[in-house]
Structures are given as structure tokens and as C-alpha cells.
Amino acid sequence: MNTDSKPVNTAVSKPGKAELADMFRQFIDPQFVITDEETLKPYECDGLSMYCVMPLLVVLPETVEQVQQVMRVCHRYRVPVVARGAGTGLSAGAMPDAGGVVLSLAKFNRILDIDPVARSARLQSGVRNLAISEAAADYGLYYGPDPSSQIACTIGGNVGENSGGVHCLKYGLTTHNILSVEMITVEGERVVIGSDGLDSCGMDLLALITGSEGLLGVITEVQVKLLPTPEIARVIMAGFGTVDDAGDAVGGIIAQGIIPAGLEMMDSHAIVAVEAFTGAGYPVEAAALLLCEVDGTEEEVQEHIEKAEALFRDFGATSVRTSKDDVERALLWKGRKSAFPAMGRISPDYYCMDGTIPRAHLARVLNEMQDMSKRFGLRVANVFHAGDGNLHPLILFDANKEGELEKAEAFGSDILKLCVEVGGCITGEHGVGVEKIRQMPMQFTDSEIEQLNAVKNAFDPQGTLNPGKGVPTLRNCQEYRAIHLQPQAPEVNHA
């Protein structure tokens, strides 16, 4: 047993699993240092379960001091650390390192303070997204970003991924809705980035940390802004005969000077699937469907709803239905929110992509996707954050059929390439993680990749924070450019 806690100055030999576990048990409740295979199993992947790796061990510290100590031990022995919130990520960003530690923030689940006057909340990083709005509701306030996984996902993970949601056209992403974070550096130092004010002096490190996928530090606390809950919200559901008409209607709404709280589009494959699943009354004959939510004061919503209804009809809507109350509003949203499970009913497996495009290219991208669908012999359904151009193509496949997963991944890769070609990007909100690291060279040049790695190096010179994610090495990048690598699929287990 190695109980030596003094720094080792000369070349340190990496401790084995048992030694490392013993070191952690010196300062963490032994039951929260997990080493046995059965208990480790649930940590082998995040929400993208096609990428699985068993970690060396998992720790669940209960205090910031314990997190600092974990980081110091790992730093001294150059042990990789993968921070993990709820594990709902969709890019294998929280996939463990086989020789590393998973640092779970599950015990960091306390809401530390809600300040109803200054409209902010201080949260430990493992607090669930939805729990923030639930706690703030008593004060007539809520937290803006609402990713689909908001029942489970944590605020720390939201910072790591710069999560959005259906309301981010109007209310912004995580980066627009946080004031400060407490972060533990790779060396184990506790720093606060940001303040109670709306900006801070110096380089905007808060922007850099947000969306950095756990590569620059471990977030232990987040201070978020809270917004006043709108007096009223109503949603219009409009069906269209063509995708082009629906796309034009989106542009038309914005040209009218209306910024909807949410503006979602679904294609016919998605409409049919969710209607079969939810029976929410979606127009199954439509080629495309828009859900347009308007919120604000009673007067404003009334004015904008009338304008939007008329405008949708002008743009050729074949059906227009507006919610009369919150019950109906919830019903109309139910289909969109059930889109993923609905796919699970019509296909054994689905693979969710996350490219973003300038909206003007929507029809071209959707049409080319249908061509690819024929070429790959796999169905694809589309749900789309139409307001901000974020596409979620859902590729349907059967992992039990030989070669289908590989086909799905190749199809996905071609979609992302197309997104970049039309001026968009490979990921709008799910992150790069392991999943899209091969696509990074599509979007960035070697000099840019080198610069991104230099940024990483400024925070984590030994490269032990979430290694192998987010940004490829320059060497890998050049190799990817030279040859098209077949994606690896260690294990497949779609829930």
C-alpha cells in the first residue's frame, strides 16, 4: 500500500489501480471510491453508448477540498481525469479513459443560494438543470437554457457543453446565462472565473471554459442568471406542403421583427413517427411542420400570435393551430419532445447528429440528405431548431445487422461534411467529444487545430484532463486528412 502523500520530485512511477484507490480512500469515504467491475459498469459510457470504455476507477468526492485532492494526486502521477455530471452527453465526452479516473460530481447536488433580488442562483455543479427553474419558480424566475435532457442533465455538464435547448434563439445558450464558475485547475487549485457583475476584467476565460468539454478544468460551482417567467406563452403549430415553404415562413417571421421563444421544424418522417407515438394531433399529411412559441406580456403575445398566424397562411401553411391554454401548449410540444423515443419505436436504433447550417441552405441540405439516405440504404428523420439553424438528423439503423452501425456513422459523417460545406459547423450543442473528433479537420485547418491545442496546453500542459476528446492532435488530424479512417465501434448497446 502506498500511503506516501509527499510530492515526489523525480520521475514518478504511476501507481497501480489498488495503490491509487488506497490514496483516494485516505480522504474520500471509501464507499465512494469504486473499483469493482460491477459498480464501475454504469460509468463506461455517457448518452452515446456506442463508445464504451471501462475506467480504472471512479471517485465520488463530497467536498471541493476532496476534488482538489483528487486532482493533486492525479496531477502528480499523470493519471487522466474525466469529470462527469449526469452522463447524458451525446458525443462520448464523458467516456472514461482506460487508465484514468472518472470524477463524478453526483454528490455536488446542492442549490447553495437563490438571490431573487439580483436574479441569480449559486449551484453546485451536479445540480440538475430543471431543478434550478423549479427552485426559482417561487420567485417568478427561471433558468433559460432548457436542453431536452433537462430532467437529468447537470449544470456543470451544461457549462462543459455550452448547452442550448429549444428556447435559445431568444434566451441564448449556457454561455449567455452564467455569471461565474468555481473551477478546480488540473493542479488542484481553486479559482473563481467571473463575478456577480455582467463582465470581468481581462481575457474572457468564462467564455473559454464554457463548452470546453472538461478539457480545461473541473467545474464545482456555477452562478447562473435567472429570468422573470413570462406572463404568458402560446404556441402555433403550422403544417406545410413543402419544406421550402416552411423554411421561407421561418425567414418571414424573423423579417417581421418577431423573435419567437422557440421555433422548431420537423420533416414528414419525424411528424409521422411522433404522431404514432403521442397522438398529439400533428398533421401527418404535411411535408414539414413548424412549432412557433411566442412569449411575453399578454398584449405582446396577442399581437405577435395574430401576426404569425396570418404570416404562416401567407406562406402557404396547410394547417394552423394555436394553443388556447397551457394544457394545449404542452400537448403540442409533446410531439417534439418525444421525437427521440418515437424513433426508438420505429427503428431498433437511431443515431442523432447535431450539425448547424445557415437556414437559407435548409432545403438543399434536407434534399441531399434524402439522396444520402437512398445511397446508404438507411432512413433519416429530421428535427430541427429552425430558428438557429441547428439540425438533428436521426439516422435509423439496426445495430444487430452486420455493418449497419458503420454505415450509420459514415452517413452521419457525410451529413456533417455537408453542413460545413454550406457554411455551418459539425456540432451546434452536443459537443465534439470522441464522436466528432474525426470531423474536426473538416472545419479547422492544421494551424487552427494547433492553436486550439496550444489553448489546452495553457490550462493543462500534461494533457491529463479528459484526454482524447474535443480537439484532435495535429498528427491525428494530418492522418485523417490523408486517409479516411473507418470509425471504430468498441461496443454497441443502444437503449
Added chain:
Amino acid sequence: MPDITEQLQQQINEVRSKGRKLAIVGGGSKQFMGRDISADRLEVGGHSGIVNYQPVELVMTVRAGTLLSEIEAALAEKNQMLSFEPPRFGDSSTIGGTLACNQSGPGRPWWNSVRDQVLGVNLINGKGEKLRFGGQVMKNVAGYDVSRTQAGAMGSLGLLTEISLKVLPKPSTTMTLAREMEHAEAIRFMNARAAEPKPLSGACWLDGTLYLRLSGAQSAVEATAKHWDIPVLQEGELFWQQLRDQQLEFFAGEQPLWRFSINSSAPTPALKGHWLLDWAGSQRWYRGEGEMAAMEAHAEKAGGQVSLYRGGDRTGEVMHRQQPALQAIQKRLKHSFDPDALFNPGRLYSWL
């Protein structure tokens, strides 16, 4: 206007090979900000023009030297605006300087800052490499958010050459309300109004008067004004424009101008000089002499930071102190972008 990226790149490489340093200048209207430095001038003003503007996408891409006036005129034709209301300290103010200095006007708490609205940038780093980060779409999480990190970095990470921004529709109606109020009561009142779901877009207090701005659908603005029962100020637009551009009497004269960016509900530090409260209490301006260390202590007590915005001693530090670990990270970041410390050395901090 021409694209002079190549020329700028060449100039950077020349200066680098001679071991000299560069002071980046756009329109020169924010020369008073940051610390005094001496270095060869790198003029970016010639690199201007709107590269792409798609009103229905709510996105505009411009060269860094483009005048704010040119951008706002193009937006106005489509009834859109830069929602962060960038201050114009002169006719020559550019978008590049606005981002580098992270300058946003009175609507910032409700309509976001320039930092928030940036979608992507092109820059030339200290190795003379042309790099592009972010893009022209609203959501993009590939790679670190290098674009927003430029906000407030005052050019220390490289030369911005092109910027893509999210733009917004202009509100159809704007109205200003004003009434007399005491300083402490105004802080409480502004925070309380900001917690209501009403179309508030400005909240300022100066010399015993509270100013509120409402923007949005006409029906909502009128209903809110009636509900709050505060007198309407005629020609209120002028007040907000003068506040934005620091043309109010408060900003005149030579006395040092300090900017406190703090908790919106914190009591104002007990200092003897003259105060102006903006951003519903989050941004407070102070005119008066002071020692940096003492001002920092006041700001920290109020949950935020302070900078010596204009005037005073510009050879010492003018930005709030950094925690040692964050200072070390920023030095390393600077080195990663600009290994020879070419760009604006010492402008932001003496150690950067």
C-alpha cells in the same frame, strides 16, 4: 473597401522579424482605455467593409475596421440593430475596437453584450497565421470559444480581422419613463422592475432621477407604462444615446472615471464623488480620485470588479487584479497566441 488582410499579415511578419512591438489601432476612439504603451502603430481602419449580411439569418459578417456607423446604417435599412448598443466615442469607432474592449451600451442586461453576440472571428496570431474560429451560425460548439475570449482582451491575443455577429430586429416602439428618486431606493426599484416580465430595456439613475426605457410591441410598452405609473419623458431617446456615448455632463471633465461591474443589488461603495448607475445597478460609474487597491476592495465587497476607465494614472494597473492562478493562465494563453508578445504588450495589464 478592399480586403487588406495580406498586407496586415505582412506588416506583422516584418515587425516580428525585427523584434519590434505593435500597438493595434482601429479608429483610435478608445485610445484612452487600457494602459499607456509605446509600440509601432498597426492601423486596421483601412480593413473595412460589410462582407456578408443576411437579415433573415440575423447574421452579419464585417471586417474589423468597419465603422459602427456604417454597420448600423446597413442594419437600419432592414429594421435591425446591433442589440448591444455599442458606444461611439467618436465618428471613427469600429467594430473591432468594440469587441476588443468589450463595449456595450444601456440595453446590455436585456439584449446581451458584444461578447454575447459574437458568432465567429478571423484573426492573425503572433506567428502571422490567419485563423478562423466560430462561424456564421448561432450555435457552434466545435473547438474552444476563441471568438468570445477576444472580448476585453484588448488585442492581446492577436489582430482581429473579421467578425460575425448576431443581429436583432429593432423593437417597434420605445418609450422612456423618468421620476425623481433617491440613490439607494433607485437600486432597489431598478432590481424590482427588472424581475418583472415586462419589456424593460434600460434602467439608469443619475442626479436624483431614475430613467427607465421600455422597448417592444406597442401594446406591451403602453400597458407597462400605465401599469408602473411613471411619467413619460419626451424625447427620451436622446438621453439613452448620450448615456451610451458618454456625452452626458456627468462624463465631462478631467476627473478619473471608474467603472464598477458588480452585483446589481449591492449597496454603492461609500465614496465621496459623483455616481451614475446603469444596467439596473450592475454597471456603476464613479467620478473621483482613488487608489486602485482601495477601489478593488470596494468592488469585491460589492461582488464584482473595477477598472480605471478613463483618466488618472495610466502607467499603473487600470484593470481589476487577477487571482494568481488566473494570471498565470492568462500569461500562458497570451504566449500560446502571441509567443513574441507582439500585440499591445502591457495594454491590458503590465504583466501581459
